[in-house]
């Protein structure tokens with residue numbers, strides 16, 4: 001019967017009820033949507049970062065991180081392969097690379113790039129390059145002079161497929177090594193910077209050019225999920241001689257992305273706080289109004305012998321209904337709007353110039369996580385009940401005589 | 408023993424710097440099963456004495472014993488419990504919860520007392536029949552006439568067999584015909600169920616119906632008449 005009364009009471013003033021309901025709905029909806037949006041951005045950022053030649057876990061020669069030069073190469077890939085076969089989860093993908101700074105030049109232009117000597121078959125499965133070649137072809141396993149470059153670089157160099165490009169870098173003997181390549185493929189990437197930075201040649205071609213023999217700069221691997229990285233890295237750190245190798249997870253390899261992830265968490269938190277305040281005040285005010293309108297009634301109930309606690313409970317029951325109703329609708333709307341946009345994505349190209357700097361892509365696909373939905377609802381619910389306590393206690397404190405004298 | 412015993416009750420209200428002596432030493436004993444009216448000019452203290460007997464207001468001096476409970480020694484929560492179980496109230500107006508039907512208004516008091524649902528419903532129906540409201544169970548207060556609303560209030564006041572029913576000017580908002588009907592009904596309930604009724608009133612008809620008439624003036628009892636059986 002108490003619940004029936006509560007339900008009827010909230011519809012005594014439908015307009016006011018709708019105001020509170022809207023506040024709750026907007027609160028829940030915006031919290032769900034914003035966290036899904038932020039998660040979409042960060043997920044995409046992490047995925048971009050990982051597929052842009054980072055991988056989930058990387059192995060380098062000790063010291064490569066501080067000085068990624070040719071002298072910090074790993075000269076015995078056979079050792080690594082044995083360790084990997086023994087320790088990595090079965091469906092891990094991994095590939096070896098040569099990765100050094102180089103200067104690319106043609107007759108008219110020259111520019112600093114990152115030279116990547118790649119194992120074409122494996123690389124294609126691990127990094128973005130697998131699906132990125134839009135013109136020409138990707139490398140063949142022993143391609144001696146083939147090179148794949150980004151669209152932006154092609155434009156900058158005013159060159160095209162089939163033309164020559166010379167790469168220069170320092171070899172293991174600290175001499176200048178240079179080698180002429182022919183553009184066999186052109187790739188596109190999410191970000192223009194990527195297209196300008198990376199040039200791909202075959203692993204043997206790079207090793208020969210730099211007099212590396214079998215040496216490689218890094219191993220990059222892709223695991224089943226982002227979350228496994230720490231675990232796998234720990235296993236590898238145990239298995240590899242610590243004096244010769246260093247192992248990094250994607251979080252460590254991309255400190256910028258990791259920092260931005262934290263910052264976005266901060267944004268979401270801030271928004272939760274804003275909703276908190278706005279909704280809190282809204283609920284307190286409207287509930288107080290509702291309570292004052294019913295002072296006579298509460299006075300009557302108290303005169304009849306109702307304990308103050310019952311009155312608190314009565315007011316809270318009414319808030320409870322409003323909150324639950326608003327939460328259901330808000331969550332539904334949140335789910336619907338995220339669902340609608342997760343197919344098409346949100347186009348950020350108008351602000352992409354700024355976004356690209358932060359490693360964001362042009363299209364954002366919001367991602368709902370049950371954790372965020374639960375948090376949003378919990379925050380609204382707990383807040384709603386807490387702020388209703390004040391009017392409820394107020395209602396319970398009128399003495400019957402005061403209340404009944406009130407008009 | 409009498410069901411209500413008031414000994415030398417004093418009550419002063421403070422309104423800013425002005426002191427208003429509402430009761431200046433009221434002594435009053437009321438026998439069980441009485442049907443009594445308290446009359447007197449406006450401001451003479453009728454509502455104040457009823458509120459004190461009902462445990463709604465505190466007194467400055469004196470003692471009140473209601474059905475064995477010494478009110479001046481009880482705390483708020485004990486007073487609430489006593490009101491719930493021993494006292495029925497009928498106010499001049501706004502007696503009912505607007506979102507509840509007539510039946511639910513009567514039931515609600517029993518809900519607070521913890522009476523089981525089925526029993527609650529039966530009792531509420533039969534008491535509404537007793538006060539002449541069969542067929543209006545499901546109407547909200549706004550859909551009832553003033554007289555019908557007061558009948559629901561009386562039904563609610565007597566449904567759980569209280570020791571006393573306190574009615575502060577119950578007929579003040581009713582025309583005389585409706586008021587008479589209500590009084591007849593209350594008299595019947597008084598006789599049938601032996602519930603003690605105490606009214607405050609300006610209404611000559613109420614005074615005529617009462618078997619005992621107490622007059623107050625300036626916070627003192629100035630007249631107390633028990634009528635011969637009619």
Ligand SMILES: Nc1ncnc2c1ncn2[C@@H]1O[C@H](COP(=O)(O)OP(=O)(O)OP(=O)(O)O)[C@@H](O)[C@H]1O
Pocket residue numbers: 420421422427428429447448449450451452453454455456
């Ligand atoms: N809450 C209060 N604050 C201040 N003075 C009060 C209060 N309640 C009553 N009084 C005063 O106490 C005196 C007695 O009031 P009471 O309400 O008991 O009179 P009454 O006999 O019921 O009058 P009426 O016939 O008008 O209802 C009056 O002078 C009144 O103004």
Ligand SMILES: [Mg+2]
Pocket residue numbers: 453454455575607
């Ligand atoms: Mg009065």
